[in-house]
Amino acid sequence: MRVLGIDPGLTRCGMGVVDGSVGRPLTLVDVNVLRTSADVAVAHRLVTIEKGVDAWLDEFEPDAVAVERVFARSDVSTVMGTAQASGIAMVCAARRGLPIALHTPSEVKAAVSGNGRATKAQVGAMVTRILRLDAPPKPADAADALALAITHIWRGGAQARIDAAVAAARSPRR
Numbered sequence: 001m002r003v004l005g006i007d008p009g010l011t012r013c014g015m016g017v018v019d020g021s022v023g024r025p026l027t028l029v030d031v032n033v034l035r036t037s038a039d040v041a042v043a044h045r046l047v048t049i050e051k052g053v054d055a056w057l058d059e060f061e062p063d064a065v066a067v068e069r070v071f072a073r074s075d076v077s078t079v080m081g082t083a084q085a086s087g088i089a090m091v092c093a094a095r096r097g098l099p100i101a102l103h104t105p106s107e108v109k110a111a112v113s114g115n116g117r118a119t120k121a122q123v124g125a126m127v128t129r130i131l132r133l134d135a136p137p138k139p140a141d142a143a144d145a146l147a148l149a150i151t152h153i154w155r156g157g158a159q160a161r162i163d164a165a166v167a168a169a170r171s172p173r174r
Contacts, residue, residue: 002029003156004062005149006053006089007141008070010081011036013049013089014141017060018131018149026150028131029060031142042084049085053092065093066152068144069102101156103148111151123147 001021007014013034020026034052036045057065067090070083093100106116112126124136124143130150137143 001064001153002060002062003149003152004056004060004065004093005145005147005152006065006067006086007144007148008068008082008085008089009141010042010045010049010085011038012139012141013052013085014139014143014145015052015056016137016142016145016149017056017062018146018153020153022154026131026153028133028146031137031146033139033141042081046084046088050088050092053089057092057096057098062098064099064101064152064156065089066101066103066148066156067093068108068148069104071105099156101152103151103155107155108144108147108151111154112147120144 002017002019005014005016005018014031015034016031017029018026019029034049036048040048067086070079070086090100103111109118109123110116112118112130113122115122118126120140120143124140127133127143127146127150128136131146137146
C-alpha cells in the first residue's frame with residue numbers, strides 16, 4: 001500500500017509518501033513541504049496548495065490519502081488556514097476517487113510513539129526509526145506528514161477491512 005500523508009497548513013503543508021503494509025518494514029518514498037507566503041492572498045495560496053497536492057498525486061499515485069484531522073486551537077486564524085488547506089487536500093484526493101482518512105494528532109502520536117501526548121521531537125525520532133532514516137525529516141511538518149502515512153498503513157488498512165465487512169453484512173443477500 002502506498003499512502004500520501006498530508007499535514008495541512010496554509011504556510012507549510014507537509015507531504016510524505018510511504019510504502020508498506022502491516023507487519024512489514026515501511027519505506028520512505030518522498031517527503032517535502034509545500035510553502036506559501038503570508039504576503040499572498042489566501043485564495044492564491046490555496047491554489048498553490050492545490051497544484052502541489054495534485055502534482056504529488058500525479059507523481060506518486062498513492063492508494064490512499066491520510067490527512068490530519070483539524071482540531072480546535074486557541075488561534076482561530078491558524079485553525080481556519082489549516083481547515084482550508086485540509087479541504088483542498090481532500091478535494092484533490094476525492095476528485096481521483098482515492099480513499100481519504102482523517103487521523104487526529106493524538107491518534108498519530110499514539111500510533112508512532114505509543115504516547116498520544118508525544119512531543120514533535122519524539123514523533124520525529126520515531127518516524128526516523130520506523131523508516132530507517134539517517135536523520136529526522138525537517139521541518140516538523142514533514143515528519144508529521146510521514147507519521148500520518150505510517151498511521152494509516154498500520155491502522156487504516158484494518159479499518160477499511162472492518163468497514164467493508166460491516167457493509168457486506170448489512171447488504172441484502174441475493
